[in-house]
Amino acid sequence: MTSPAKPVSMTVVGGYLGAGKTTLINSLLASAEGVRIAVIVNDFGDINIDADLIKSRDAKTLELSNGCICCDLSDGMASVMDQIRALRPAPDHVVVEVSGVGDPAAVARWADHPGFRRNGVVVCADVTDVRRRAEGRWSADTVRGQLRAGDVLLLTKQEVASEGEARLVRAWLREVAPGVPVLDGSLETIGTLLDPLLRRGSDERTEHADHVRWSGTTGRTVELTKLRTILTRMPERVVRAKGIVRSVDDPLRRTIVQLAGARVDCYDDGEWQDGEVSRLAVIAIGDEPIDQVIPAGLRALFTS
Ligand SMILES: Nc1nc2c(ncn2[C@@H]2O[C@H](COP(=O)(O)OP(=O)(O)OP(=O)(O)O)[C@@H](O)[C@H]2O)c(=O)[nH]1
Incomplete structure (x- = not known):
């Protein structure tokens, strides 16, 4: 009798447009030696730029485009999940990059499917831009919903901000997403993102801004x-x-x-x-x- 395959651990990477999701995934791939990682990329546009920007020597990259996996690509996502389950050797992890307008909490529910295990949701927050976007007329609901969906938040682009600015953004994030730990984008931190991050399963649903x-x-x-x-x-x-x-x-x-x-x-x-x-x-x-x-x-x- 063959033993059942080990479930593939799923990490969802969310965050607003340009917050640093692809950059984070590339750092994860570069630092995760000996770990087999598959990547699912959901680019919002009709041409796949993100899939071309993932730098993997051996990670399998699957792309979903022309829509958003959190709302209108569920058939595509189901088929990509099947492809991942069929990969041999089986990957240890799958990392899903949600489109910059997508709801990471909705995508994380795919981890409840047979053959997968939920690792958690990392949401990137651009220290130089997140507050502006969280206050923008069209983007506020999307950005705030994304931040609240995180099991952890990763503060990106800190090296181009002052220490004071980063401190203020951290304090602000604690108010906007209470109880969600805020990590920095250092290499040591990134290395830990494939360990269990799970904080809670969120049923909140955010609507996309236009x-x-x-x-x-x-x-x-x-x-x-x-x-x-x-x-x-x-x-x-x-x-x-x-x-x-x-x-x-x-x-x-x-x-x-x-x-x-x-x-x-x-x-x-x-x-x-x-x-x-x-x-x-x-x-x-x-x-x-x-x-x-x-x-x-x-x-x-x-x-x-
Ligand atoms: N200085 C600095 N630049 C960063 C960092 N993270 C990302 N960037 C830059 O920010 C820009 C957008 O980064 P991406 O990683 O493509 O962002 P994304 O969230 O994947 O973007 P979308 O998929 O379009 O939503 C690129 O020019 C990156 O080089 C960071 O930590 N520091």
Whole structure:
């Protein structure tokens, strides 16, 4: 008789758009030597940028896009869970990245399915941006619901904030999400996130604020300076942009472009792959069509 397979431990990573979820998962993958990890990525847009940003040498990455796993992708999630159960050798852990507008508590309920065990919910909070988003007209309910859904909160981007700012955000988090421990994003802390985190099962359900998305692709090279200038001047409604581009100055390399909080970052990500196209996704808040906030210059850069 074969013994029943050990349940796969499930850790859910949530947090608002750009809070640092993919970065955290990459740190987890880098620090978890000898542990077999599968990753499920739910990108909010129709082009899969997050799946390309997961740096795994051997972790199996499965993607779900064009919707949010917490509300309208349950068939897709069920099928991905089956694929994980069928993996041989079986993974020890599955880490699920919820989309930046998703409700981590709803996704964590998948851990109650046969073959899985709930490890807990980590919610990333960007020290430089979380309070602003938690007070924004369109994002407040989403962000506050995400924070309350955490078994632990991870304060990200502390090295770009002052100590005083981090202290204030920690105190504020204790009020917004009472009883949820706040950890820092140090490597030692990250190493512990695959240990049981479980605090409680939450039945609270948060509704999404309205978020609309736009994406563009191009087979041409992209002028990075122009792109950076456009992104630094995006209207207030734009809360996130991310992309992978082939720049005019360095067409043999991939450049990752990120707008998160008030920062625009561009960095090298290895060789450009044959068959790739430059792509950019932008997310804005509110229920007005996103077309109104995409500048003509940005469209021109990402029109094939
Ligand atoms: N300085 C600093 N930058 C960070 C940290 N975590 C993330 N970032 C940067 O913040 C930006 C967004 O990080 P991601 O990890 O892609 O955020 P995300 O939550 O996965 O974003 P979405 O999937 O779009 O919601 C990137 O430019 C990261 O390099 C951190 O701890 N410190």
